[in-house]
Amino acid sequence: MVEKIIVRGGGQLNGTVKVEGAKNAVLPVIAASIIASEGKSVLHEVPELADVTTINQVISHMNAEVTTNGNTVTVDATQPLKTEAPFEYVRKMRASVLVLGPLLARYGHAKVALPGGCAIGSRPIDQHLKGFEAMGAQVTVGDGYVEANTDGRLKGAKIYLDFPSVGATENLIMAAALAEGRTVLENAAKEPEIIDLANYLNKMGARIVGAGTETIKIDGVEKLRGTEHTIIPDRVEAGTFMVAAAITGGNILLERAEAEHLRAVISKLEEMGVTIQEEGEGLRVIGPKYLKSTDIKTMPHPGFPTDMQSQMMALMLRAKGSSVITETVFENRFMHVEEFRRMNANLRIEGRSVIVDGPSDLQGAEVAATDLRAGASLVLAGLVADGYTRVTELRHIDRGYVNFTEKLAKLGANIERVKEEQELPQESLSTS
Numbered sequence: 001m002v003e004k005i006i007v008r009g010g011g012q013l014n015g016t017v018k019v020e021g022a023k024n025a026v027l028p029v030i031a032a033s034i035i036a037s038e039g040k041s042v043l044h045e046v047p048e049l050a051d052v053t054t055i056n057q058v059i060s061h062m063n064a065e066v067t068t069n070g071n072t073v074t075v076d077a078t079q080p081l082k083t084e085a086p087f088e089y090v091r092k093m094r095a096s097v098l099v100l101g102p103l104l105a106r107y108g109h110a111k112v113a114l115p116g117g118c119a120i121g122s123r124p125i126d127q128h129l130k131g132f133e134a135m136g137a138q139v140t141v142g143d144g145y146v147e148a149n150t151d152g153r154l155k156g157a158k159i160y161l162d163f164p165s166v167g168a169t170e171n172l173i174m175a176a177a178l179a180e181g182r183t184v185l186e187n188a189a190k191e192p193e194i195i196d197l198a199n200y201l202n203k204m205g206a207r208i209v210g211a212g213t214e215t216i217k218i219d220g221v222e223k224l225r226g227t228e229h230t231i232i233p234d235r236v237e238a239g240t241f242m243v244a245a246a247i248t249g250g251n252i253l254l255e256r257a258e259a260e261h262l263r264a265v266i267s268k269l270e271e272m273g274v275t276i277q278e279e280g281e282g283l284r285v286i287g288p289k290y291l292k293s294t295d296i297k298t299m300p301h302p303g304f305p306t307d308m309q310s311q312m313m314a315l316m317l318r319a320k321g322s323s324v325i326t327e328t329v330f331e332n333r334f335m336h337v338e339e340f341r342r343m344n345a346n347l348r349i350e351g352r353s354v355i356v357d358g359p360s361d362l363q364g365a366e367v368a369a370t371d372l373r374a375g376a377s378l379v380l381a382g383l384v385a386d387g388y389t390r391v392t393e394l395r396h397i398d399r400g401y402v403n404f405t406e407k408l409a410k411l412g413a414n415i416e417r418v419k420e421e422q423e424l425p426q427e428s429l430s431t432s
């Protein structure tokens with residue numbers, strides 16, 4: 001049996017959706033919760049995602065006590081922890097490497113399986129390791145593991161990142177939180193999720209200033225204490241539903257969507273003719289009758305987010321004229337292009353760019369989610385394709401979207417998630 005999302009194109013999406021807590025904020029926050037040698041952390045607005053289950057399994061494996069009650073997760077890491085994260089977890093989710101910084105800071109030792117690449121690129125962690133070494137750790141890589149050790153506490157250091165890596169910035173802030181002296185992180189990532197992590201750590205007793213700017217200063221403290229924290233809203237989930245409104249010419253109110261985190265996305269959607277208004281604690285998004293073409297280049301925050309690239313490509317397919325979308329953050333984040341082509345999309349890859357000649361007359365087809373955002377984008381394209389689109393490989397979508405099918409159905413989409421018999425390939429039916 002294979003699980004599929006089946007969507008039939010046609011019709012506008014209208015109604016209200018509440019944006020979940022951010023996947024990319026909650027994963028580092030749960031990883032950071034294991035630094036606390038005293039007190040429990042109580043985390044609110046935790047989305048019920050497969051990735052959250054994975055990070056909870058990683059820290060439970062280390063002996064942290066994790067209790068989930070709806071969207072509230074309590075972590076008690078006061079008992080002695082194991083300092084290893086095995087491959088079985090890291091292979092499911094690269095963000096498992098975020099336990100390196102907290103373990104090294106608290107225990108002077110960490111051993112984590114190397115994450116390796118994935119469908120969107122090779123994704124090395126050299127910038128994380130360079131930072132740990134600058135703080136005095138000995139780092140070795142072998143047998144598929146990275147191991148870091150330090151005698152006594154890490155030492156504060158001046159670290160310049162070659163690229164504003166989100167994960168490296170998070171791992172190094174966490175490591176520096178318990179280091180001796182001051183760490184200055186230059187060319188740091190400025191994503192809202194970095195600010196959320198720093199706010200959480202500061203509530204735990206850390207001394208971090210400058211999160212959200214390119215220079216972050218961390219004065220190490222001796223210990224941190226569990227605290228209460230509410231996870232920020234997921235700007236990528238919000239952006240995905242904004243595209244759902246835009247592509248169907250619908251009208252959706254996104255409760256808890258944070259305009260400040262979505263400036264680049266809002267600006268590009270407005271260029272394409274979409275109306276966006278702040279309303280109460282959220283954003284109202286109204287799709288136009290005709291979409292206009294535009295060009296987009298992905299960049300680190302506050303630039304256009306790579307995690308919204310494929311959704312915007314789906315939208316460009318329906319815009320009149322030529323649009324160009326350039327990916328500068330990941331080396332290989334265009335796997336969805338071939339899948340869109342199965343749906344009769346007119347687009348081509350040129351180096352790091354995709355040229356979209358719209359509007360395409362999209363036709364329903366059987367397509368595979370090649371990664372999490374690609375999966376969501378195929379569903380978005382299916383909302384306006386002629387006939388039925390069947391999307392497979394749903395485990396990717398489940399990593400980052402809570403009840404995606406149900407939420408779209410509630411907005412009026414003709415969509416369901418089903419289990420279907422796997423069709424045998426032709427050759428296995430042959431009797432010769």
Ligand SMILES: CC(=O)N[C@H]1[C@@H](OP(=O)(O)OP(=O)(O)OC[C@H]2O[C@@H](n3ccc(=O)[nH]c3=O)[C@H](O)[C@@H]2O)O[C@H](CO)[C@@H](O)[C@@H]1O
Nearest residue numbers: 024095123124125126127128165166167168306307329330
């Ligand atoms: C769990 C999480 O928060 N994931 C997000 C995080 O991923 P992640 O933290 O992995 O992304 P990074 O910002 O680290 O990676 C960006 C680029 O830098 C490269 N790089 C990174 C680290 C390093 O040591 N060396 C190196 O070369 C990567 O291969 C990639 O090409 O930020 C990405 C960029 O906004 C988002 O797409 C992901 O959704």
Ligand SMILES: C=C(OP(=O)(O)O)C(=O)O
Nearest residue numbers: 024094095307372373400
């Ligand atoms: C690429 C993403 O996540 P991850 O870094 O967890 O693979 C994403 O959220 O789009």
